[in-house]
Amino acid sequence: MTDDVYFATITELNDRLRKKEFTCVELVKGFAERLEKIGPRYNAVALPLTESAVRRAKDVDAELKRERFRGPLQGIPFGAKDLLSVAGEITSWGAKPFASQVLDETATVLTKLDKTGSVLIGKLAMVELAGGPSYRFPNASLFGPGLNPWDRSRWSGGSSSGSGSAVAAGLVPFALGSETSGSILTPSSFCGITGLRPTYGLVSRHGAMALSWTMDKIGPMCRSAEDCGLVLQAISGGDSNDPGSAGKSFYYTPQYARKLSDLKAGVATVDLEWVEPEMRPVIEAALETIRSLGPKTVEAKLPDFPHGALAGTVVAAEGSSIFEQLITSGKVNELVDARQIEGLKAGLDIPAKDYLKAMRIRSLLKRKFRELFADVDVIIAPGRYGIAPPISEPLDGSGNRGAPPARPSSPGMNGLIPAGNLAGLPALSLPCGFSRGMPVSLQIVGPPFSENTLLAIGREFQSRTDWHKRRPPAPGV
Amino acid sequence: MKLTRRELGATAVATVAAATSQAQTPPPPDQGIAQVVRDANRRNAEALAKFEIPIETEPAFQFRA
Numbered sequence: 001m002t003d004d005v006y007f008a009t010i011t012e013l014n015d016r017l018r019k020k021e022f023t024c025v026e027l028v029k030g031f032a033e034r035l036e037k038i039g040p041r042y043n044a045v046a047l048p049l050t051e052s053a054v055r056r057a058k059d060v061d062a063e064l065k066r067e068r069f070r071g072p073l074q075g076i077p078f079g080a081k082d083l084l085s086v087a088g089e090i091t092s093w094g095a096k097p098f099a100s101q102v103l104d105e106t107a108t109v110l111t112k113l114d115k116t117g118s119v120l121i122g123k124l125a126m127v128e129l130a131g132g133p134s135y136r137f138p139n140a141s142l143f144g145p146g147l148n149p150w151d152r153s154r155w156s157g158g159s160s161s162g163s164g165s166a167v168a169a170g171l172v173p174f175a176l177g178s179e180t181s182g183s184i185l186t187p188s189s190f191c192g193i194t195g196l197r198p199t200y201g202l203v204s205r206h207g208a209m210a211l212s213w214t215m216d217k218i219g220p221m222c223r224s225a226e227d228c229g230l231v232l233q234a235i236s237g238g239d240s241n242d243p244g245s246a247g248k249s250f251y252y253t254p255q256y257a258r259k260l261s262d263l264k265a266g267v268a269t270v271d272l273e274w275v276e277p278e279m280r281p282v283i284e285a286a287l288e289t290i291r292s293l294g295p296k297t298v299e300a301k302l303p304d305f306p307h308g309a310l311a312g313t314v315v316a317a318e319g320s321s322i323f324e325q326l327i328t329s330g331k332v333n334e335l336v337d338a339r340q341i342e343g344l345k346a347g348l349d350i351p352a353k354d355y356l357k358a359m360r361i362r363s364l365l366k367r368k369f370r371e372l373f374a375d376v377d378v379i380i381a382p383g384r385y386g387i388a389p390p391i392s393e394p395l396d397g398s399g400n401r402g403a404p405p406a407r408p409s410s411p412g413m414n415g416l417i418p419a420g421n422l423a424g425l426p427a428l429s430l431p432c433g434f435s436r437g438m439p440v441s442l443q444i445v446g447p448p449f450s451e452n453t454l455l456a457i458g459r460e461f462q463s464r465t466d467w468h469k470r471r472p473p474a475p476g477v
Numbered sequence: 478m479k480l481t482r483r484e485l486g487a488t489a490v491a492t493v494a495a496a497t498s499q500a501q502t503p504p505p506p507d508q509g510i511a512q513v514v515r516d517a518n519r520r521n522a523e524a525l526a527k528f529e530i531p532i533e534t535e536p537a538f539q540f541r542a
Contacts, residue, residue, distance in 0.1 A: 067523070134514075136510075212539055273513040294487065305528075306521075306527075306528065309521035309522075309524035309525055310519075312517070312518075312521045313522070313525065316518065339514065340511055341514075342510050342511045342514040343514050344517050346511070346514045346518055347512070349515075349518075350522075353521075354521075354525060356536055357525045357526070357528070357530065359537050360530050360536045360537070361525065361528055361530060362537035363534050363536065429494075
């Protein structure tokens, strides 16, 4: 198996399987061995599932031999964030108190992927308890800090750390991650892969660890926008087992996408002042490429709300309620990150009036976004305003030496990640260049259930650029 | 509603995404972490308290019977 296989897209791999260039067993064994051998270099692996994967791959090969074709995901290996349960296997949620937890049910998204013929080859590492309500250091995980394949001294991002680094390093063709407030977009951006945060309720969370009932989403992390569309189609759909389910399905239909020249994209010029200076030309060039695809860009303003305070209050109140038993039993102290431990404890003391106020303000935020999306079709902003930080640095900025840089007068789209999550909006993270050797991305955010529009822009962008095809340095094993 | 830089910083620290590159106010190094977290929650509550909500606004969740 050559490197081009390990960095191929879902469509390319499926095409080669059907042409019998290799069998599903060979493909699964190749990826699984790579995941087991190279994955630990990035602290990316929670649990290899090679044996069951090879058994499943034999079934797929039998189907392919009978020419029973299920679709583009058939025979494609993948990994899943370790907050998704597989019946009978350990599901640790990235946290020591749950290190030997075995659950009875398999997550709905994994059952759905199994029906497409794709093959789960392993569980991927994550920040403990998906990082809720907040954490201070990249090493906040049972598996150690997620290491970035582009530079192992830097963080892979969180909380879907292993999903980000495993896709970037060619250890899986795609992975599932989850996002409460940035956990798909951040590792996708830092690792240079394409990640999609679906609309709240579009993908069932049954069988997934809950951190925030009103904000959790599960989504694909892939090599291309096209791949994200194919995976989202497979995992979306109503589920009576998920009280937050929107009862809607998603069909990836790029052929019916609106003409990009008919679209209006909102941007905030001041964002260029917010990004690290070295990133500015990269973001400027990426926005120019977007304009060349057809969408008209206009100045837009993020609805003016205390997004961080809202997300912080909602996630802390809901997360601490979910983990109340962990907290009151004292087992919470087994977590790695001191800030996270104290955050969970303090979350139990958030008054109902503050939580309800946050939830009422969310209603106003949703309304303001509806008004904004009457003017623009999508919002485009830098995915992150800086590159992946060193793993030794605290994430709250307290490790920065020297005077803080001068801040622009307007927040621009800073706050779009918590704002978009609070409003349940879909977002696509697109690799758009490099700064200091590390990946840089754009995020494209749209109104609820506008995934096809986001993916159409992403697909066109990736037909004109090759940032998503770049590979990190080969790992020395 | 206008946010001051201080408020913007405090809110960014509180988000679960560990907003590494956004406006932030570093916690004072001489305070215990528990106090830092309680202070962050208090600042969050203060930021929300300043927000005027029309009386008819319902919270953003639904109970379905």
